[in-house]
Amino acid sequence: MKKIYLLAISIISFQAINAQITNYATIPYATGFESGTLDNNWYTTSSSQDGRIQIWNSTSLIWSGDTAKAHTDSLWLGMDNSPGGSYVTNEAWIGLDLLGETQVRFTFWWAEWNDETEPQDGIYISDDGGTSFTKVLDLNGASYTDLQWYYFDLNLDSLNTVHGLNFTATYVIKLQQYDNYYFAGGNDGFLFDDINVESTIVSNISEQDEVKVKVFPNPTADFVNISLSKSNNNYSYQLYSIDGQLIEENNSINENSIKLNLSDYNAGVYFVNLYSNGEMIHSHKLFKQ
Ligand SMILES: [Ca+2]
Ligand SMILES: [Ca+2]
Ligand SMILES: [Ca+2]
Structure with a gap:
């Protein structure tokens, strides 16, 4: 009986993984979060119900004389943990259909607000729909200035080569934050804005x-x-x-x-x-x- 029970559990969790992203975007894909919602290429999850992955308005997050502002326009994606006190892992996945693509760049802007350096913070890639992820970039909070936006430009071809990944129809880029408090008052969090995934092949160059x-x-x-x-x-x-x-x-x-x-x-x-x-x-x- 025990074996049958375990098999049932594993089938259920396999189906849950497949349901995480409902649409894989073709490129070019870009968002600055100005629609106020995450489109169906995104999936968010947290290890705790206190983990927050949400779109913020520039004027809504003020603490100790500082205001968290969008990189462009007024909205941005934030990750924190409210009320905090224990550690959570926040994840935002972007589903991409990159089958047959080459020379793909993933660019984004990132800022942190007193978020400590933890090895779990960073950018991860999966080429199998999120079943397994490989870390490709550290977001090392201690090295950066609070609330200052930094630009990242990742060459996905190179990262695939280094990490043994492929451009598939179920390619996932994951933004991940591991931390223990909230933005305003708790003084902790990640901000993302102006995310772009595009091919750099320029066909009109003679x-x-x-x-x-x-x-x-x-x-x-x-x-x-x-x-x-x-x-x-x-x-x-x-x-x-x-x-x-x-x-x-x-x-x-x-x-x-x-x-x-x-x-x-x-x-x-x-x-x-x-x-x-x-x-x-x-x-x-x-x-x-
Ligand atoms: Ca924005
Ligand atoms: Ca952290
Ligand atoms: Ca913290």
Whole structure:
């Protein structure tokens, strides 16, 4: 009898997992939360009924002389725990149909309000509808200034490669906060705004406009040279560690060569994304010896 009972339980929980996201969005997908509700590409859950994942208005959250403001317009997604006193895990999932896609970027703005650093805080990805997740980015609260918005630009192709994930029809990006108190008065929480998932393939670039990129030497012990076939563009780059942390960036480069100095970084794999006038033109895996 015991075996039959356990089988019944496992079937029920399997069905519950499938019901979590009702629609997987195709890209480009963008939200700044200004509709005031989460659309059906989202699923939210908390380990406790006290965990809150809700859309806030900029004027509604004032405490100790500070006001939590949206990054853009007036609404944003907040995570906290009210009344608090014990730890909860808050999760917001975004369902995406990325089957057949390449060169996909996930960009978002994030701010924290005195939220402590816990290893559970961060961005997670699942390629199986949320059955299993892999952490791809830390949101390390202690390193940031309260209520200041920070921009994140994740190259999902690179993260898939690093973590053995694939673009599937049931791809899930999870925003996760682990904490113990509430925003105003409890002084704890995460804020998200202006979430975008888009392909960076630019089909309207003609052969003549295409920038050819050479990266050398690779592997390297110290310097990497990036040479670009055109010098009249406004270039920028972002350097990521293997776990998806942005570790270096530079904007407004008008030369046709960029020299990266990796000598201070640990040996291992890094990713450099190159942008021309704000559009990503190239992503390259670097090996630091
Ligand atoms: Ca907004
Ligand atoms: Ca936390
Ligand atoms: Ca806390």
